Amino acid sequence: MxxxxxxxxxxxxxxxxxxxxxxxxxxxxxxxxxxxxxxxxxxxxxxxxxxxxxxxxxxxxxxxxxxLPQINGNFDFTKNLSIPVMFLPNEGPFADPDNPSDVLPVQFGVNYQSGITLTVEQMLFxxxxxxxxxxxxxxxxxxxxxxxxxxxxxxxxxxxxxxxxxxxxxxxxxxxxxxxxxxxxxxxxxxxxxxxxxxxxxxxxxxxxxxxxxxxxxxxxxxxxxxxxxxxxxxxxxxxxxxxxxxxxxxxxxxxxxxxxxxxxxxxxxxxxxxxxxxxxxxxxxxxxxxxxxPQLNANFTYQRNGAGQSFSTTWDGENWFTGSFVGLSLSVxxxxxxxxxxxxxxxxxxxxxxxxxxxxxxxxxxxxxxxxxxxxxxxxxxxxxxxxxxxxxxxxxxxxxxxxxxxxxxxxxxxxxxxxxxxxxxxxxxxxxxxxxxxxxxxxxxxxxx
CATH class of the missing domain: 1.20.1600.10 (Outer membrane efflux proteins (OEP))
Structure with missing residues (x-):
């Protein structure tokens, strides 16, 4: 068979x-x-x-x-179509006698902003x-x-x-x-x-x-x-x-x-x-x-350059760019x-x-x-x-x-x-x-x- x-x-x-x-x-x-x-x-x-x-x-x-170290770069560019408004009290050194309101609307920001950021993160434990x-x-x-x-x-x-x-x-x-x-x-x-x-x-x-x-x-x-x-x-x-x-x-x-x-x-x-x-x-x-x-422990370092301008061309002027950096630890428990x-x-x-x-x-x-x-x-x-x-x-x-x-x-x-x-x-x-x-x-x- x-x-x-x-x-x-x-x-x-x-x-x-x-x-x-x-x-x-x-x-x-x-x-x-x-x-x-x-x-x-x-x-x-x-x-x-x-x-x-x-x-x-x-x-x-x-x-x-x-x-191993984790390194990342980032670039951003922003065109503010409508700059945000913040309010201040219409009194003291900010008082405006021509404004009948008790608050003053103030725009903080510019038309163009840009930035370059470099981050480094290292696991410690x-x-x-x-x-x-x-x-x-x-x-x-x-x-x-x-x-x-x-x-x-x-x-x-x-x-x-x-x-x-x-x-x-x-x-x-x-x-x-x-x-x-x-x-x-x-x-x-x-x-x-x-x-x-x-x-x-x-x-x-x-x-x-x-x-x-x-x-x-x-x-x-x-x-x-x-x-x-x-x-x-x-x-x-x-x-x-x-x-x-x-x-x-x-x-x-x-x-x-x-x-x-x-x-x-x-x-x-x-x-x-x-x-x-x-x-x-x-x-x-x-x-x-x-x-x-x-717990987990990580170290981090950030380096960044930020620039701004009222027009597109002035955004890239060297005098409008500034450096920032910081280093830190993060502990997660x-x-x-x-x-x-x-x-x-x-x-x-x-x-x-x-x-x-x-x-x-x-x-x-x-x-x-x-x-x-x-x-x-x-x-x-x-x-x-x-x-x-x-x-x-x-x-x-x-x-x-x-x-x-x-x-x-x-x-x-x-x-x-x-x-x-x-x-x-x-x-x-x-x-x-x-x-x-x-x-x-x-x-x-x-x-x-x-x-």
Whole structure:
């Protein structure tokens, strides 16, 4: 059932493929190791994970810049369309005998005003700044772990796709050999039929078997095309290239390597590193909410030049411009925020407890995953041994049936049935072989030793 599902999934990639296009494609050859290295550099997910580490590095610079002097310049120009009026008492030295009112309206201002201001502000103490700087560095570490996790996923996908190409290629060679065997049997049976030593039904049976093999041959060729396209997608290789895999299945199934893999304890998984780093970020957020209770101290300096004039031209005369400057400190002391920070601290502590629970669950799941992966690999290897033995037995049965038929002591039906059993045994063998290779990759991933 599993092999049928895999074939169905691969079949979805067949649309748009044309064998004739391969003649215009540039041929590139890759080993499994070269395929993985190429994918780590060109796969879209791997590239985005690398870019995320660059963004995290830039965030450190952004946070650092907040502690450096902040310098700003400002220029303003104003045309007073209607100069504001202020009122003075119409008495004493300001008294105007010609004005019957008890107040005097006075305009304070000129038609044009302009100014240039330079401000410098330097943070002297802000607890959140130092916590935020540490958080930015921790986020960079998290982005590195995220990148490693993405690389692991890419390696798994490339390996499985590469194995699919190898298995399909091996199947193709065997089916082509089966076709040659059936073609030979068909020619011999036709010759016997013409001589009167075989019946028409004998020829028809073999012809049906030949047609079945031709159909299977087309299906495997299509599967090879699809598996190659899938591998190119996982590698990030442009579709315009014709991919050729250069490794063989024997190199992938070394018994000593598999036994050593099953007995390995493994190393710490990157998922654990990700979770621990997330916990560090929450702790820093908790610390940040605590330090927000502390005052903030800033120093500032302002230098300005202001000018004015009754006409636009006199506004820019040097004698109408004057300098002003001042330096100061500003201290901000939090007094009461409606318990906002207190509630945030409670949320941080709850989040830490949740992450701690997730860590325990993750460690248990990893232990279970390793146990299952080891068990699956052992079972897959046993199934592979059984299917390999079945294939050899089916081949012996076919050879005996063929000899008996040639000697005239066996029937044509026996040969056809033996050939069908051999084909089924070979199909089961390659299905078991692919399952074993996939189980090996899954164990490598569970142990945290993908490479």
């Amino acid at each position: 599993g092999s049928i599902i895999r074939v169905a999934l691969l079949g979805m990639f067949l649309l748009g493929l044309s064998p004739g296009k391969a003649f215009s494609q540039e041929i590139v050859k890759f080993t499994l190791e070269e395929s993985i290295q190429y994918a780590l550099e060109n796969n879209v997910a791997a590239q985005n994970a690398l870019l995320e580490t660059y963004a995290a590095e830039a965030s450190i610079g952004e946070r650092t810049a907040q502690g 802000n607890g959140s700044y130092f916590v935020g700087l540490k958080a930015a560095k921790t986020y960079r570490e998290l982005s590195e772990f995220d990148r490693k996790k993405t690389q692991n996923d890419v390696i798994v996908n490339v390996k499985k796709a590469y194995f699919s190409v190898l298995v399909n290629r091996e199947r193709l060679e065997l089916v082509e050999a089966n076709l040659a065997r059936i073609d030979t049997l068909l020619r011999e049976t036709n010759a016997l039929y013409r001589e009167g030593f075989a019946e028409k039904i004998d020829v028809s049976r073999i012809k049906v078997q030949q047609n079945n093999i031709l159909t299977e041959l087309d299906r495997i060729r299509a599967a090879i095309l699809v598996s190659k396209e899938l591998l190119k997608i996982q590698m990030g290789l442009p579709k315009s290239y014709e991919l050729v895999v250069t490794d063989n299945l024997d190199e992938m199934n070394q018994p000593d390597d598999i036994r050593a893999l099953i007995n390995q304890e493994g190393s710490q998984r990157v998922e654990i590193d990700q979770l621990k780093t997330n916990m560090d970020l929450v702790r820093l957020d908790l610390k940040n909410n605590h330090v927000k209770y502390l 939090p007094i009461f925020d409606g318990l906002s920070k207190s509630h945030k601290i409670q949320q941080n502590r709850i989040k830490l407890k949740q992450l701690e629970n997730q860590r325990v669950l993750l460690e248990n799941n990893i232990a279970l995953e390793r146990f299952q992966a080891r068990t699956n690999l052992r079972n897959s290897l046993k199934a592979l041994e059984v299917q390999e033995e079945n294939r050899e037995l089916a081949r012996e049965v076919y050879d005996i049936a063929r000899i008996k038929f040639n000697e005239g002591v066996g029937s044509n039906l026996e040969v056809v049935e033996a050939d069908a059993d051999l084909k089924e045994a070979e199909t089961n063998y390659f299905g078991a072989l692919y399952d074993a290779l996939v189980a090996k990759v899954d164990l490598e991933k569970a142990l945290g030793i993908l490479k």
